[in-house]
Amino acid sequence: MQNALRYKNGKRSWGAGVRRHKYFYLMVLPMVLFYLIFAYVPMYGVVLAFKEFNYSLGILHSPWNQFQNFHEVFGSPDFKTAFNNTLLISFGRLLIEFPMPILLAILLNEMRSSGLKRIYQTVFTFPHFISWVVLSGIITSLLSDQGVLNQLLEAFGMGKNTILFNNGSFLGLLFASNIWKEAGWSAIIYLAAIAGINPELYEAASIDGANRFQQIKAITWPVLRNTAAILLILAVGGVMNGGFDQIFNLYNPAVYQRSDIIDTFVYRSAFTDATGFGFSTTVGLLKSVINFALLFGANFIVKHGLKEEGLY
Amino acid sequence: MKRISISNIVISLVLGLLAVVAVFPFYQTLVLSFSTILDKKSAGVLIFPKSFDISAYRYIFLQGKVTNGLLISIVVTVLGTMVNMAVTTAGAYALSKKTMPGRNVIFTLVIFTMFFSGGLIPYYLTIQGLHLQNNLLVMILPTAVNAFYLILMKNFFSTISPALEESAKIDGANDLSILVRIVVPVSLPIMATITLFYAVDRWNEWWLPMLFINNTSLQPLQLVLRDAITNLSQTMNSTTGSQLAAGVQNVYADSVKSAMIVVSAVPILLVYPFVQKYFNAGIMIGSVKG
Structure with a gap:
């Protein structure tokens, strides 16, 4: 009877819709509160970028300071270094790290022994679940003065390595160790895309005489392209991030020159060097805005330039 | 399949070699944790274990910091994962109802947070304003929902199939009990997957406690480990040349550090194989664009 009333004239009213979903609002409430408190309240806090922060006055009552923070940030040589490093490291990651999971997924897919394939996948995925705190402990121990690498080098009569303390090799270490940690994990999403391919396509192609490489090119790759495009957009939208967890746990003053990124710079300027919270907020805001703009830009290019399905 | 040929062998070998490279650092850490100073001095290169010495483990468990950190990590992981799953499951289920008025607004607001944030300082001040410093809740509440996992779910x-829910509705069940009694039980693969993801995230959390917990008795294992690693490299930097040449202090500290790393990685190693079979399936179904 009630339903009949609600649907009269073939339309349900908005109020009835809300009432009908009352339990769903109850369910979504904790999540909404979480986002309001831990994401949107801090978002309001970016007004600090335009203020001189005073602890006793708080965010709300601290005085405005006429873009003073922006002048300071743009005048800071350390910011410039961090900005350039972030770009350099991120583009290095796009160039070197991004293709790895695709290659790995294609190779794993080409394996005929499913038992071995499973073992390999387990091995490659595992490091993803270990934190950078632990991984950097392992890495520094391997590369340390008494570490196994130096023992090997010594056994072959070569000099000691200084990978951790050398600006150039440290970047290589960042790329290599991130591939170690994440390539297997990221490959899962490509493997999922490959799993959707009809096996008959490969059979037909091989009857037509296509070799393995031709099959990859004609069947596997076209399926992976769209997944790759979406992940590329997301990666470009994170270019200003650069990988805080990894760098913060691995770097040392000897390699700040090349490895200090915006996030590590913000952390140090706020909590170690005490440059002022207004300054650090401004740097953070610039970073977020650039990321956001890049995300839109990348999506536009992928959608209209490459004619692929975009993110939205 | 006659083509079980050279190319198959080459692919298996290449991947096998990569797998060995990927495992070796973990293996080396394990070997190191059971080694003594003497092993290291006599062996030259320590690739195969020379002895099975548990003094490094005895040391870290007798020293209260690690045991305490372990306890804190377990408490935070268990409570945190429960909060994660409760809030995320309920939220994801409500958001899966396209008919709910306001659903698109809420969903858009969630997505927006994945690409834009207030940054470190406003976040820090917000949590400080909630008086969560030196409170275990700081490792539970600010991480209650992960937008990525929410979308998968x-x-x-x-x-x-809506038919499942409708039949329960005819029996008089409300939407909450439908979620608990019908939707969750038929979604076990995704529930297992996301539980694992959350549990690992809580277990690995070091950033929030580094910022907000300075009371050492409340520090989780990851932070204890981080401090140990940082202190170790500091002592390494400050030790004099002769001590470094003797390599005495260094090596022992290395096995202690390795033992701590092993202790922090073992729980993940234990859970991982059991849940792994779920998560390939879970991600595949969850990542269908919707």
Whole structure:
């Protein structure tokens, strides 16, 4: 009877819709509160970028300071270094790290022994679940003065390595160790895309005489392209991030020159060097805005330039 | 399949070699944790274990810091994962209902947070304003929902046949009890997957406690480990040349550090194989664009 009333004239009213979903609002409430408190309240806090922060006055009552923070940030040589490093490291990651999971997924897919394939996948995925705190402990121990690498080098009569303390090799270490940690994990999403391919396509192609490489090119790759495009957009939208967890746990003053990124710079300027919270907020805001703009830009290019399905 | 040929062998070998490279650092850490100073001095290169010495483990467990950190990590992981799953499951289920008025607004607001944030300082001040410093809740509440996992779960729920829910509704069940009694039990693969993801995230949390917990008795294992590693490299930097040449202090500290790393990685190693079979399936179904 009630339903009949609600649907009269073939339309349900908005109020009835809300009432009908009352339990769903109850369910979504904790999540909404979480986002309001831990994401949107801090978002309001970016007004600090335009203020001189005073602890006793708080965010709300601290005085405005006429873009003073922006002048300071743009005048800071350390910011410039961090900005350039972030770009350099991120583009290095796009160039070197991004293709790895695709290659790995294609190779794993080409394996005929499913038992071995499973073992390999387990091995490659595992490091993803270990934190950078632990991984950097392992890495520094391997590369340390008494570490196994130096023992090997010594056994072959070569000099000691200084990978951790050398600006150039440290970047290589960042790329290599991130591939170690994440390539297997990221490959899962490509493997999922490959799993959707009809096996008959490969059979037909091989009857037509296509070799393995031709099959990859004609069947596997076209399926992976769209997944790759979406992940590329997301990666470009994170270019200003650069990988805080990894760098913060691995770097040392000897390699700040090349490895200090915006996030590590913000952390140090706020909590170690005490440059002022207004300054650090401004740097953070610039970073977020650039990321956001890049995300839109990348999506536009992928959608209209490459004619692929975009993110939205 | 006659083509079980050279190319198959080459692919298996290449991947096998990569797998060995990927495992070796973990293996080396394990070997190191059971080694003594003497092993290291006599062996030259320590690739195969020379002895099975548990003094490093005895040392870290007798020293209260690690045991305490372990306890804190377990408490935070258990409570935190429960909060994660409760809030995320309920939220994802509600968001999977396209008919709910306001659903698109809420979903857009969630997505927006994935690409834009207030940054470190406003976040820090917000949590400070909630007086969560030196409170275990700081490792539980600010990480209650991960938008990525929420979307995976929401997409999975969207694939459940509405007929299942409707039949329960006719029996008089409300939407909450439908979620608990019907939707969750038919979604076990995704529930297991996301539980694992959350548990690992809580277990690995070091950033929030580094910022907000300076009371050492409340520090989780990751932070204890981080401090140990940082202190170790500091002592390494400050030790004099002769001590470094003797390599005495160094090596012993290395096995202690390795033992701590092993202790922090073992729980993940134990859970991982059991849940791994779920998560390939879970991600595949969850990542259907919806």
